[in-house]
Amino acid sequence: MNNNWWKEGVVYQIYPRSYKDTTGNGLGDLEGIIQQLDYIQSLGVTMLWLCPIYESPNDDNGYDISDYRKISDEFGGNKSFDRLLAAMRERGLKLIMDLVVNHSSDEHHWFQQAKKSKDNPYHDYYIWRGNNPNEKPNNWQSVFNGSVWKWNEATQEHFLHLYTQKQPDLNWENPKVRKEVYAIVDFWLAKGVDGLRMDVISLISKRLAFEDVPNEMPFIDVMEKVYANGPRVHEFLKEMNREVLSNYDIVTVGEGPGVNLVHGPRYVSAREKELNMVFHFDHLTIDFGPDGKYDPVPLDFVRFKAIFRQWDEALANDGWNSIFLGNHDFSRIVSRFGNDGVYREQSAKLLVTLLMTLRGTPYVYQGDEIGMTNVAHSSIECYDDVETRNAWKAAEAAGKDMNKFLKAVHWQSRDNARTPMQWNASENAGFTTGKPWIPVNKNYPTINVETAEKEANSILHYYRKMIAFRKANTTLVYGDFVDLLPEHPQLYCYRRWDKEANFLLVHNFSDTPTSWEKPSGNYEFVFGNYSNEKQALLAPWESRIYRSV
Numbered sequence: 001m002n003n004n005w006w007k008e009g010v011v012y013q014i015y016p017r018s019y020k021d022t023t024g025n026g027l028g029d030l031e032g033i034i035q036q037l038d039y040i041q042s043l044g045v046t047m048l049w050l051c052p053i054y055e056s057p058n059d060d061n062g063y064d065i066s067d068y069r070k071i072s073d074e075f076g077g078n079k080s081f082d083r084l085l086a087a088m089r090e091r092g093l094k095l096i097m098d099l100v101v102n103h104s105s106d107e108h109h110w111f112q113q114a115k116k117s118k119d120n121p122y123h124d125y126y127i128w129r130g131n132n133p134n135e136k137p138n139n140w141q142s143v144f145n146g147s148v149w150k151w152n153e154a155t156q157e158h159f160l161h162l163y164t165q166k167q168p169d170l171n172w173e174n175p176k177v178r179k180e181v182y183a184i185v186d187f188w189l190a191k192g193v194d195g196l197r198m199d200v201i202s203l204i205s206k207r208l209a210f211e212d213v214p215n216e217m218p219f220i221d222v223m224e225k226v227y228a229n230g231p232r233v234h235e236f237l238k239e240m241n242r243e244v245l246s247n248y249d250i251v252t253v254g255e256g257p258g259v260n261l262v263h264g265p266r267y268v269s270a271r272e273k274e275l276n277m278v279f280h281f282d283h284l285t286i287d288f289g290p291d292g293k294y295d296p297v298p299l300d301f302v303r304f305k306a307i308f309r310q311w312d313e314a315l316a317n318d319g320w321n322s323i324f325l326g327n328h329d330f331s332r333i334v335s336r337f338g339n340d341g342v343y344r345e346q347s348a349k350l351l352v353t354l355l356m357t358l359r360g361t362p363y364v365y366q367g368d369e370i371g372m373t374n375v376a377h378s379s380i381e382c383y384d385d386v387e388t389r390n391a392w393k394a395a396e397a398a399g400k401d402m403n404k405f406l407k408a409v410h411w412q413s414r415d416n417a418r419t420p421m422q423w424n425a426s427e428n429a430g431f432t433t434g435k436p437w438i439p440v441n442k443n444y445p446t447i448n449v450e451t452a453e454k455e456a457n458s459i460l461h462y463y464r465k466m467i468a469f470r471k472a473n474t475t476l477v478y479g480d481f482v483d484l485l486p487e488h489p490q491l492y493c494y495r496r497w498d499k500e501a502n503f504l505l506v507h508n509f510s511d512t513p514t515s516w517e518k519p520s521g522n523y524e525f526v527f528g529n530y531s532n533e534k535q536a537l538l539a540p541w542e543s544r545i546y547r548s549v
């Protein structure tokens, strides 16, 4: 297995809309990121992944792109982008851009042309089926609810959209589309961008028969078996790698809904020459119930650990893992996997100890470093996210218990992670002087960067310490991994080792003090999230790092 800069680094993910507004229009912008580069660098992270900042009508907050070569004026345009890239260069920070090419915006000029007539040169850039406005070509459901098919009057056929109606899927079968995509990729890489996070890249190759899915099939299985990992996906990625990616020293991470242990290794095998990493969602869909995301079930902790173990095993000799617990599409990690009440500090620290000590490249999502939490608005009107809103409408139409559904929204809505970054205790958390595009979490007077900076024991300082520790110990990057207590209902205990060192980690994922027998061996306590490691019991949400001497 080769050593690489992107294996040894740590990624910080920014949702630019919610990071820092410098114009007072209530939306974060690139100047805001530039202003905060000292702060970002002080965390010790080495790469920044920016969610999409291209021109977009924002039906899905930038995941619907209308010009792939233009940075949206809302964010400061191409000039601000160049300034940001230069400022990052000076600091040795690497930039990962989002690449959203499973679909474009319907306002992209390709689609504007494509929908005009069947003989338009761009028509075949998208996917068309059927000729009856009253009959959908099949029963596929969009990720954001409703049919995946939308009728187009001018050509008398439906087009495919796996996400919103304003996100038509591109036709990767058409070599011209692939050429366009590679040219876009080349445009950004030639500018000096260091990496790409590829949005829903597991979905680009469609099963062209478009057969109905069985009605009773849970959506999570539809994703895995019908939408994702299509027949030509590996061929397309190899082609992209050959044509453009391999010309640069970059990092690639493919977002992989439906990517499982069978397909995952193929996407990231060094031999296969496709991508460097994928984001699989096995551990983030773990609490989806029979009715999906908004029908949550309790988290099965033993399964949670098994997922990490299995993925580690699968990529131990070839390929590389991404280690993450949340992002802009999921709840706040301290609320979901920790305890955001009395043990917020301890559990947030535990979670970063976990992130920094597993094998793979760790990803930190903005605000997690100060322990930002979920929100619980009393009305759906306070939610902006198209997924949340559509799920709400569908639940209403299905006659569901909407009080119960609101609780599910509190638990699962993507807006939990999209509330503005909490910089200080001033109005709107110091995020904007205007009206924020989405409500600020009310806990900002206590949970914010300025306050955390002043407290020696804050989550923020612990993040810095943990990231530095990771970077100083390549054993934690490349070393072997073994789960020592896979069946334990609340402890996660594992070893990481190589020729250099041997670490023992233990985390108490619970509110109760838990007894633990330290494995034999000469283990010395290094540090943890509680100061007193001598106690026989592990305190609630305690994490300890030992090293053998």
Ligand code: NOJ
Pocket (backbone or CB within 6 Å): 060, 063, 100, 163, 199, 200, 255, 328, 329
């Ligand atoms: C995954 C992105 O992370 C999410 O925010 C978006 O809605 C979908 N892909 C569609 O692009």
